[in-house]
Amino acid sequence: DIEDSFQDNEKAGVVYLDLTAAYDTVWHRGLHLKLLRTIPDRHMVKFIMETLSNRSFILQTSSGQCSRLRRLKNGVPQGSVLSPMLFNVYIHDLPDTASRKYGYADDLAIMLSRPTWKAMEEGLNEDMGTLVAYLRRWRLQLSVGISVAAAYNLSTREARRELEVRVDNKCLEVQQAPKYLGVRLYRTLSFKQHLEEVKAKVTSRVALIRRLAGTTWGASAKTLRISTQALVFSAAEYCAPVWSRSPHARK
Template identity: 50%
Template sequence: MKLLETIPDKHMVSFIMETLSNRSFRLLTSNGQSSRAVEEGLSEDMSILSSYLKDWRLKLSVDKTVSSMFHLNNREATREINVMVDSARLQSQASPTYLGVKLDRTLSFKQHLDSAKAKTTACTALIRRLAGTTWGATQKTLRISTEALVFTAAEYCAPVWCRSSHVKKLDTALNDALRTVSGCLRATPTHQLPVLAGIAPAEVRREGAMLALAQKAQMSESHLLHKTITERPQRKRLKSRRPFAIQAQELLSTTPADISKASW
């Protein structure tokens, strides 16, 4: 209430409270036929944002603001985008982190999956300390701890990167965690590890997360992905691209509504 009395604008108060409490981020995007057009569009948007902040006695942190360009043109792989705001050039990053997800130029999520694999390996090492042949925690305790510690770190924002071709790197680290829970050796076939450990396969868990997101977006018209789910997806130009909309609509049309991860 005190903030509302100082700033008589409910929308601005809501923006400030959301930023302070939830550490909200804002992402500006621009499309163009050339790099020059993208730079001009983003520079214009940043100047508008800077003027808006100045009107409310706020200041944009240039040191914490970065710019990146996403494309498939390998000739400009090392090119840095030039975006200006208040006569200062924004730092250009090849792999920026947005809401905990590392992005790369081609959106292959290779860097993010490498980081997730390292976190999964570190968490598996902690679980391994609880396991032993003659001592340690029970299998139920190991299973619950693995799901809470290892799989939680490995499946963060899974609907975003689960279609990446580099996801097998993460599955390798998860198989080590399943071996620790089940007590199996290296020679055990990997497709039997989820059954012996009592944990749903990683692929099934990722599809379940994507299906839950697609169902939520389909039911709510105010959801950001509602049009992406309900409208007809655009035709794929490249076979290597795996859009979220196409796979989400396939899951919605082929998966029963009452199915769950326990059905595997």
């Protein structure tokens, strides 16, 4: 969609939203209501809610002292395979906005393109107000200090253009190349910065693999192959369809 805005000679603005302790603050009664609206099988809904209830924890210090038993009244368990799906259900009814919305579990972003910076900023601010009101209604909290805004355009003269997006009268931080889902997104979508980071990561991991190899010593060929696939290929190929067309990918 950002590339489409380039083709239409428009300005694109993106806000990357960060939710404070998103999984831990899921309101159980609200989730129950949305599950009932989404899943026709009431027995399945009851089973899911049972897995979230009666959870508790105790904190133990290094000296062996323990805190009192605390019960968790909200949230979905971290690390559970169900948690991302449950969170998707919890926010599946995000309100309609002029901005396009993108999300993977609790990693949310909105994008709006307009012919002028003013129109785009006004639209983003209006949509952010709508989303913040929705989040508060469902007991989720936007982290204003961590959420960032970014402007995307091909004009060299406007390379330092900064958006003014406000939440509760506080301006969101503006970044030239924010990272979303592990990919660094520079204003021109050249992916140069991202590929430089990938190159550095792959180089360091290749050096580590070399320390395990030797003609008369070291790990077996099978171990080296598995280690290379796990450490090197996973980093080198991550999101390759996104950045593979970049001219910097061939350097």
